[in-house]
Amino acid sequence: MSGDIEGQQNGNTALCQRCHEEAATHQIRSDGICTKCFVAYVTTKAIKRMETYKIRGTTKTARRLLFPLSFGPSSASLLHILDQHIQGQYLRMNRASYELVVVHINLYVDPVDRKDADLLLEKYKSRFPRHTYSTLNLEDALTLEGIDWKALKMEEPLNTQNPADKLQALLGSMSSATSRSDIVSTLLTRLLVDVAKKSECESILFGDSTSRLAEKTLTETAKGRGFSLPWQVSDGALSYGIAFNYPLRDLLKKEIQTFSSLTTPPLTDLVINPKSSSHISASSKTTTIDDLMAQYFETVEENFPSIVANVVRTTSKLKSLPDEDTTSCGLCGLPVAKGTDGIYGWGGDQNTSSQPTEEKLHHGILCYGCSRSINS
Amino acid sequence: MAPTLCAICQIARALIIRPKNHQKLCRECFISIFEAEIHHTITSTSLFSRGDRIAIGASGGKDSTVLASVLKTLNERYDYGLDLVLLSIDEGIKGYRDDSLETVKRNAVQYDMPLKIVGYDELYGWTMDQVVEVIGKKGNCTYCGVFRRQALDRGAKMLGINHVVTGHNADDIAETILMNLLRGDLPRLARSTSIVTGDSASDVRRSKPLKYAYEKEIVLYAHHKKLDYFTTECLYSPEAFRGSARSLIKNLERVRPSAILDVVRSGEDMAKLVPEEVTGISQCKSQKVSLSSADGEREGAGGCGSSNGRNSGGEMADMEKKLQQDEEAASREIDVSSLASSTAHIHPPEKKGHDPKTGKTGRKDAGRKLVKQTLGSCKKCGYMSSQEVCKACTLLEGLNKNRPQMEIETDVEDNESSTLRRRMGGVALAAG
Numbered sequence: 001m002s003g004d005i006e007g008q009q010n011g012n013t014a015l016c017q018r019c020h021e022e023a024a025t026h027q028i029r030s031d032g033i034c035t036k037c038f039v040a041y042v043t044t045k046a047i048k049r050m051e052t053y054k055i056r057g058t059t060k061t062a063r064r065l066l067f068p069l070s071f072g073p074s075s076a077s078l079l080h081i082l083d084q085h086i087q088g089q090y091l092r093m094n095r096a097s098y099e100l101v102v103v104h105i106n107l108y109v110d111p112v113d114r115k116d117a118d119l120l121l122e123k124y125k126s127r128f129p130r131h132t133y134s135t136l137n138l139e140d141a142l143t144l145e146g147i148d149w150k151a152l153k154m155e156e157p158l159n160t161q162n163p164a165d166k167l168q169a170l171l172g173s174m175s176s177a178t179s180r181s182d183i184v185s186t187l188l189t190r191l192l193v194d195v196a197k198k199s200e201c202e203s204i205l206f207g208d209s210t211s212r213l214a215e216k217t218l219t220e221t222a223k224g225r226g227f228s229l230p231w232q233v234s235d236g237a238l239s240y241g242i243a244f245n246y247p248l249r250d251l252l253k254k255e256i257q258t259f260s261s262l263t264t265p266p267l268t269d270l271v272i273n274p275k276s277s278s279h280i281s282a283s284s285k286t287t288t289i290d291d292l293m294a295q296y297f298e299t300v301e302e303n304f305p306s307i308v309a310n311v312v313r314t315t316s317k318l319k320s321l322p323d324e325d326t327t328s329c330g331l332c333g334l335p336v337a338k339g340t341d342g343i344y345g346w347g348g349d350q351n352t353s354s355q356p357t358e359e360k361l362h363h364g365i366l367c368y369g370c371s372r373s374i375n376s
Numbered sequence: 377m378a379p380t381l382c383a384i385c386q387i388a389r390a391l392i393i394r395p396k397n398h399q400k401l402c403r404e405c406f407i408s409i410f411e412a413e414i415h416h417t418i419t420s421t422s423l424f425s426r427g428d429r430i431a432i433g434a435s436g437g438k439d440s441t442v443l444a445s446v447l448k449t450l451n452e453r454y455d456y457g458l459d460l461v462l463l464s465i466d467e468g469i470k471g472y473r474d475d476s477l478e479t480v481k482r483n484a485v486q487y488d489m490p491l492k493i494v495g496y497d498e499l500y501g502w503t504m505d506q507v508v509e510v511i512g513k514k515g516n517c518t519y520c521g522v523f524r525r526q527a528l529d530r531g532a533k534m535l536g537i538n539h540v541v542t543g544h545n546a547d548d549i550a551e552t553i554l555m556n557l558l559r560g561d562l563p564r565l566a567r568s569t570s571i572v573t574g575d576s577a578s579d580v581r582r583s584k585p586l587k588y589a590y591e592k593e594i595v596l597y598a599h600h601k602k603l604d605y606f607t608t609e610c611l612y613s614p615e616a617f618r619g620s621a622r623s624l625i626k627n628l629e630r631v632r633p634s635a636i637l638d639v640v641r642s643g644e645d646m647a648k649l650v651p652e653e654v655t656g657i658s659q660c661k662s663q664k665v666s667l668s669s670a671d672g673e674r675e676g677a678g679g680c681g682s683s684n685g686r687n688s689g690g691e692m693a694d695m696e697k698k699l700q701q702d703e704e705a706a707s708r709e710i711d712v713s714s715l716a717s718s719t720a721h722i723h724p725p726e727k728k729g730h731d732p733k734t735g736k737t738g739r740k741d742a743g744r745k746l747v748k749q750t751l752g753s754c755k756k757c758g759y760m761s762s763q764e765v766c767k768a769c770t771l772l773e774g775l776n777k778n779r780p781q782m783e784i785e786t787d788v789e790d791n792e793s794s795t796l797r798r799r800m801g802g803v804a805l806a807a808g
Contacts, residue, residue: 346644
């Protein structure tokens with residue numbers, strides 16, 4: 001390869017192995033490449049996953065897609081990429097094949113946090129003004145219908161006076177940090193699906209990287225939710241009649257983090273970077289299974305990035321069970337095969353007398369994972 | 377402060393916090409619930425029938441010792457009508473097996489069970505010490521694991537027994553599930569959770585009665601029953617990749633004690649989601665009984681402690697390298713296919729029979745093909761295998777080529793010339 005040789009002859013500055021013009025400043029697998037090619041690489045990987053929503057025939061109406069914005073590097077980067085993609089479509093054809101309905105969900109009840117979130121969202125609006133924006137709070141999930149509130153020991157959800165307090169109390173009653181985060185993510189998903197339906201979106205675009213999806217695979221496995229993986233990790237899987245898409249699923253967390261600082265202008269002041277998970281200790285009461293897996297994959301990604309990607313590829317090959325003989329879980333809403341609900345009465349529950357009365361009193365169907373979070 | 381009473385009998389003082397669910401129990405209640413749970417596993421899966429002769433894969437370690445003790449207790453208490461035999465494998469690792477085999481010999485007396493010890497040298501012509509001399513400490517777990525798996529079955533056959541039970545516990549199973557996810561190994565993911573492996577086509581069935589028992593509870597049981605077992609890590613497994621899955625499992629357990637059981641449950645559920653073309657078995661069958669293949673699934677008498685298996689750190693790096701090459705090949709392929717048709721005749725390297733015109737849409741995921749596994753038997757030794765030649769024979773062939781040595785049984789090797797070469801190698805060895 002002439003680029004290599006030239007690079008070596010010129011001293012330290014190796015040339016980009018893609019364009020052979022600029023100096024290589026970044027790394028993709030074993031190739032050193034320049035900033036421009038790196039940005040192009042990330043953008044292409046994401047846009048390729050949007051092919052489902054490309055312009056077809058003469059259809060004039062743009063398809064509506066819900067875009068949950070967490071302010072993390074992934075969702076910020078994805079919004080940037082899709083914004084440009086839509087702009088490109090306008091320039092070429094004077095129409096766009098899809099439009100984004102951006103929603104931010106406040107996970108924190110503290111008014112200060114919420115104010116910060118509002119301010120940040122304003123920045124997004126001025127940077128990407130093309131899209132519609134809205135904010136919801138996690139406690140809005142408490143007004144959802146179709147959730148078995150009795151399972152959570154809550155009265156009917158409607159007409160709740162002080163939803164934020166209710167949410168606090170609910171989460172406070174969970175026995176472990178893992179159960180708490182499990183319920184939060186379940187409520188979040190259900191709320192997003194509800195918003196998607198109400199705003200007539202056909203799918204939800206999540207910013208999950210391949211690293212995040214690998215984390216999720218093992219996290220869900222560790223929470224006893226292995227059955228749900230076909231819905232949680234596969235691209236385009238339909239849950240609740242809404243498709244879940246992961247356009248960044250072919251990119252590593254590290255690559256997206258780098259990308260968010262390389263855009264023009266950089267996304268840096270729009271992004272809230274998550275804390276590094278390296279300090280997490282398994283002996284802390286506040287540590288969750290999610291934290292452990294994030295930490296684990298941070299180290300795996302460092303040395304074995306392809307293994308991370310392979311986890312996701314493999315998991316995507318799992319087939320969901322046929323619809324018949326399933327009932328929706330009263331909490332997460334995912335299909336539960338007949339006779340496999342709850343944490344009791346399977347091979348691993350070896351004691352027939354261990355079944356508490358609560359479970360008997362409550363007749364709703366809960367999946368193993370939700371049942372675990374509520375009962376332990 | 378008043379002492380906490382046992383949560384079950386409410387009489388005795390609670391001395392034990394159950395690792396599985398943090399229930400506070402007295403010694404007697406812990407022992408009886410531990411046994412009751414194994415009994416439940418055995419009866420709910422109809423693991424045994426009256427009159428069965430069962431070989432217990434015994435390493436002298438805690439798992440197999442507890443298994444032997446519990447099976448003896450339950451066999452007498454519930455009158456299973458089983459004929460129990462201890463079966464031990466001598467890998468030929470000096471300083472490791474010497475002591476543990478002494479333990480097994482004492483167990484045989486304590487439990488009043490017959491004992492059969494089978495050596496790698498008599499089965500394969502190689503002790504593990506000799507294998508390590510040839511291939512070094514890296515990657516030798518592959519050999520040990522593959523050889524041991526067959527060794528138990530062959531040992532059982534010698535005894536005329538068709539059912540071997542092993543001491544695999546819930547931690548082992550959970551670890552294997554996470555590992556198979558990390559390795560992207562769907563066929564093994566599909567079968568690693570079933571309590572019984574091997575079906576009517578195979579001579580020897582394997583089962584894991586302790587599959588739902590927490591390792592910590594096994595240790596507690598051994599301690600409180602004052603069982604005689606041997607604690608040591610295998611000398612030859614310093615840097616196994618399985619170790620990474622194992623420490624993850626341990627951390628998960630600390631964060632949420634039910635996690636080990638929850639992983640096992642997930643594994644059972646996921647096994648049903650693995651496409652049939654991968655497992656080669658139909659759905660209804662796979663839930664209870666699945667094919668066992670001789671290609672090195674973590675099996676055996678638990679001899680390698682925490683880090684048994686074929687997965688050294690080097691293997692993880694090897695896999696990374698291979699995956700990267702695949703990815704690069706795939707990206708070249710897409711580059712070619714997206715070019716104009718004038719270049720369409722150029723086939724990318726490493727992808728046979730690939731049509732560049734359809735490649736772009738047909739290979740969106742750039743994933744490896746799903747490999748179907750079918751069960752046959754090894755052409756060389758006749759042992760059950762999904763390959764034409766079983767893994768043990770393949771490994772042996774490599775060993776014998778690299779460093780011929782004298783004492784090889786003729787049932788493994790066949791032709792005269794290689795025997796001659798082996799002898800010559802032996803001479804050279806003696807001279808050096």
